[in-house]
Amino acid sequence: MVKICCIGAGYVGGPTMAVIALKCPSVEVAVVDISVPRITAWNSDQLPIYEPGLDDVVKQCRGKNLFFSTDVEKHVREADIVFVSVNTPTKTRGLGAGKAADLTYWESAARMIADVSVSDKIVVEKSTVPVKTAEAIEKILMHNSKGIKFQILSNPEFLAEGTAIEDLFYPDRVLIGGRETPEGFKAVKALKDVYAQWVPEDRILTTNLWSAELTKLAANAFLAQRISSVNAMSALCEATGANVSEVSYAVGKDSRIGPKFLNSSVGFGGSCFQKDILNLVYICECNGLPEVAEYWKQVIKINDYQKTRFVNRIVSSMFNTVSNKKIAVLGFAFKKDTGDTRETPAIDVCKGLLGDKARISIYDPQVTEEQIQRDLTMNKFDWDHPIHLQPMSPTTVKQVSVAWDAYAATKDAHGICLLTEWDEFKTLD
Numbered sequence: 001m002v003k004i005c006c007i008g009a010g011y012v013g014g015p016t017m018a019v020i021a022l023k024c025p026s027v028e029v030a031v032v033d034i035s036v037p038r039i040t041a042w043n044s045d046q047l048p049i050y051e052p053g054l055d056d057v058v059k060q061c062r063g064k065n066l067f068f069s070t071d072v073e074k075h076v077r078e079a080d081i082v083f084v085s086v087n088t089p090t091k092t093r094g095l096g097a098g099k100a101a102d103l104t105y106w107e108s109a110a111r112m113i114a115d116v117s118v119s120d121k122i123v124v125e126k127s128t129v130p131v132k133t134a135e136a137i138e139k140i141l142m143h144n145s146k147g148i149k150f151q152i153l154s155n156p157e158f159l160a161e162g163t164a165i166e167d168l169f170y171p172d173r174v175l176i177g178g179r180e181t182p183e184g185f186k187a188v189k190a191l192k193d194v195y196a197q198w199v200p201e202d203r204i205l206t207t208n209l210w211s212a213e214l215t216k217l218a219a220n221a222f223l224a225q226r227i228s229s230v231n232a233m234s235a236l237c238e239a240t241g242a243n244v245s246e247v248s249y250a251v252g253k254d255s256r257i258g259p260k261f262l263n264s265s266v267g268f269g270g271s272c273f274q275k276d277i278l279n280l281v282y283i284c285e286c287n288g289l290p291e292v293a294e295y296w297k298q299v300i301k302i303n304d305y306q307k308t309r310f311v312n313r314i315v316s317s318m319f320n321t322v323s324n325k326k327i328a329v330l331g332f333a334f335k336k337d338t339g340d341t342r343e344t345p346a347i348d349v350c351k352g353l354l355g356d357k358a359r360i361s362i363y364d365p366q367v368t369e370e371q372i373q374r375d376l377t378m379n380k381f382d383w384d385h386p387i388h389l390q391p392m393s394p395t396t397v398k399q400v401s402v403a404w405d406a407y408a409a410t411k412d413a414h415g416i417c418l419l420t421e422w423d424e425f426k427t428l429d
């Protein structure tokens with residue numbers, strides 16, 4: 001029986017491994033994490049993340065061929081294939097701060113794999129990493145002096161939150177990059193055999209390591225660029241009387257452009273787009289490509305501009321002040337069907353309104369008051385570290401209250417900000 005171990009039981013590791021376990025009954029899958037509360041939650045009826053369809057998949061396999069554990073070393077030692085799906089946050093200090101990926105957690109996982117292994121293994125990069133990371137990981141693993149052989153593969157994940165299970169069941173593509181050597185090809189085939197149990201062969205792409213690593217950053221940059229393009233257009237629409245929904249619909253009808261990812265918004269959020277583009281920008285700069293870096297930086301600048309523009313429009317339309325006015329915020333998650341608030345535009349909008357002394361009443365069907373208060377008091381990029389390493393916020397923002405439904409949040413409000421497109425908001429009175 002093939003044994004898989006995944007280090008990191010987060011938004012990617014949990015759902016991805018649950019689907020592998022479901023689709024490959026002959027594979028034993030262990031998902032391990034240093035966070036005890038997270039693993040406890042994965043083993044309970046209240047999973048640590050909200051994702052449609054996930055409960056059902058986990059219930060079908062947990063205890064059979066899917067296990068969640070904090071015994072990281074034991075499961076790594078026993079595995080044939082080790083996925084690494086740990087945090088790769090934006091660096092907050094030192095060289096490349098504010099842009100480069102912080103590979104602390106990745107490196108410590110790689111060193112642990114090297115230390116505890118007693119047999120050859122395939123190590124799979126599931127986290128999003130800078131191009132050429134595999135080279136560094138190889139160095140760490142190969143210098144183990146025990147004669148154990150490791151093959152490194154890059155298998156970036158393209159799932160989107162809120163549709164993770166659907167995306168994993170029917171992926172547009174699965175990408176596997178490996179070394180172009182006989183051992184590399186053999187490792188690629190071993191991983192391909194796992195996915196081939198439910199993904200059609202023509203959707204499993206194999207490339208060299210660097211292409212796979214870079215494709216992940218490129219795909220996110222292209223997606224985010226579409227949103228910044230339509231959001232930039234929304235500013236011009238508002239200035240001219242054009243309607244951005246009509247414009248984007250008509251533009252998307254061109255089959256060369258296509259209709260997806262053309263919804264204008266308060267700006268994109270989520271743990272990936274900004275982080276991955278900043279990382280791409282840094283890589284371009286390090287490779288002596290300042291023009292290319294500048295080009296991608298603009299995607300982030302427009303995103304920040306859109307969030308600021310939204311706040312400014314609210315304030316200017318309310319006699320240039322929201323001081324002591326009650327503003328209702330409907331939706332705090334970065335998109336519908338998730339409780340994830342990482343880099344949600346709601347944080348910037350709320351902070352902007354608080355800067356003008358508004359009173360804010362927030363309702364989101366999946367986000368707790370505790371999370372909202374943490375988000376509004378946390379420093380930039382602190383959110384992307386393992387939970388037990390995040391700073392606890394000693395204070396709460398007094399002008400912010402959290403309501404139990406949309407009507408309570410909007411009662412007596414001077415203005416309403418609709419920040420997440422939850423379906424339940426469509427049918428409100």
Ligand SMILES: NC(=O)c1ccc[n+]([C@@H]2O[C@H](COP(=O)([O-])OP(=O)(O)OC[C@H]3O[C@@H](n4cnc5c(N)ncnc54)[C@H](O)[C@@H]3O)[C@@H](O)[C@H]2O)c1
Pocket residue numbers: 007008009010011012013032033034035038072085086087088105106108109126127128129157158159160161271272384385386387
């Ligand atoms: N969230 C997404 O939609 C998504 C999609 C594709 C790719 N990614 C990438 O996947 C990676 C993981 O993202 P995520 O959203 O699942 O993050 P996450 O924070 O939800 O999960 C990461 C987990 O790794 C654990 N961890 C960190 N260091 C560890 C170690 N040394 N040993 C064991 N466990 C450790 C943390 O405790 C945490 O539970 C990131 O690189 C991200 O960019 C994310």
Ligand SMILES: O=c1ccn([C@@H]2O[C@H](COP(=O)(O)OP(=O)(O)O[C@H]3O[C@H](CO)[C@@H](O)[C@H](O)[C@H]3O)[C@@H](O)[C@H]2O)c(=O)[nH]1
Pocket residue numbers: 128157158159160161162220223227260261262263264265266267268269270271272273334335
């Ligand atoms: O037309 C659109 C589409 C999306 N968004 C916003 O963009 C953000 C990101 O949305 P989405 O891409 O659907 O969710 P993520 O879970 O962040 O998924 C992205 O980031 C993941 C992590 O790398 C990748 O795996 C996915 O392929 C990629 O879609 C959200 O704030 C959305 O509201 C828009 O503003 N307009």
